[in-house]
Amino acid sequence: MLDLKQVRQDTQDIARRLARRGFSFDVEAFTELDAARKAADVESQALLAERKQASKKIGELVQSGVAVDEAKRSVNETLDKIASEIDAATEKARAAGAAIEALLLAVPNLPADDVPEGSDESDNVELARWGSAREIANPRDHVDIGEALGGLDFEMASKLTGARFTVMQGGLARLHRALIQFMLDMHTNTHGYTEVYVPYIVNGDSLRGTGQLPKFGEDLFKLHHDPDYYLIPTAEVPVTNLARDRIFEAEEMGEGLHFVAHTPCFRSEAGSHGRDTRGMIRQHQFEKVELVSLVPPGQSEARLELLTSHAEAVLQALELPYRKVLLCGGDMGASARKTYDLEVWLPAQDTYREISSCSDFGDYQARRMQARWRDPDTGKPALLHTLNGSGLAVGRTLVALLENGQQADGSVTLPAALAPYLGGTVTLEP
């Protein structure tokens, strides 16, 4: 969330900047709530101070030998007067504080200055293209290719569970697993990330930390458990929350903490919009290799470029044509202040589709989860900056490899980089 102090100070400016991402910030409502909170705060604090003084006085008298009843009598007047007011005043202050908190939690992050204005994906800006699509006459989509290979079965999955799930077997299941290993190895061996294994089920605090709650609960699979448990929608949640309520020393922070994790991701919203009903583009369950960076403030902009390049390196190694897109304000996730999407070329769809999303969150998530480090210059705890990006979405990578590697004879040719992970072969035969 945003810094309450900053919002209070630069209210108009904040509202103007939020408007660039299509969020209308109710300045009047905020100002009113904040004033009410302040008034309630001052009132309850004054009453508490009064009671504290009176109690202290009783304590002093008792210590000096005065009987307790006697001591109480001497300050009774004050206490009687305020006893009834304190409950009401503190409750009022608590409610007013909660109201501000709720309002603030619903406000998205301020977009970075270079984020283009716009309301939806049509206002996104294409920055670069890499690779060139191979000419494929009458390209088949991954569903046809996968079923022809005998490795992709959506009907079986719907029998086991329902719509929006996949069963893979044989060479495809192996390719799927190989992709995960390949990505993890690249990020740990050449990009310097630390691999972590994390829970796939998280609590509400973690989801509030990264911003999925309170606003986007309908996108989550919630378990029957008390207290509330949720299946993770992305590894971003457990991995970023590794820093929740922590203060890192400058030495352990170094140039930043960089984690990579492979996890399944569970999304309930997928499918409710009727988009991508065919194939494994949009599933309730999919695998992702996720990059998460926690860096000292001021370093997140540079880190975003680096992190994005790490995701690009996977696409390049897999020889998949893609483009890099800068999201406009209206298309970004609420917590992000700047996001690059990497979109891979899908011949059958004759278009680029998102395969990675890399975002800089500034201190927005860190403030929610109180992820801090001890700033060596001041000696004081200061909020970290957080980033994450997919490196890559595994299911969609598989789709892209099938569609881009398809041959006229029904086989699929895979990039050489995968050979070590596939027992030396780079061809999938029907």
Next chain:
RNA sequence: GGAGAAGUGGCCGAGUGGUCGAAGGCGCUCCCCUGCUAAGGGAGUAUACGUUAAUAGCGUAUCGAGGGUUCGAAUCCCUCCUUCUCCGCCA
């Protein structure tokens, strides 16, 4: 799942109803001393909110979380969470 023990500041660790935001130690910062190294002396060292020009003062809150008792709670009571030990179960 059962039985016990414990959760205090960056860390360790005192504190069972009163002036305790909290002794002491470690770590850290500044100063002094010391011709190296090591050691020594002194001062300071939580966070949030409010007030303020102020990162100065002052006020309020915070001792796992939430309730309760009390004029007053780190301290007493209740519920929950977590950790540890033992038992059960289990990949």
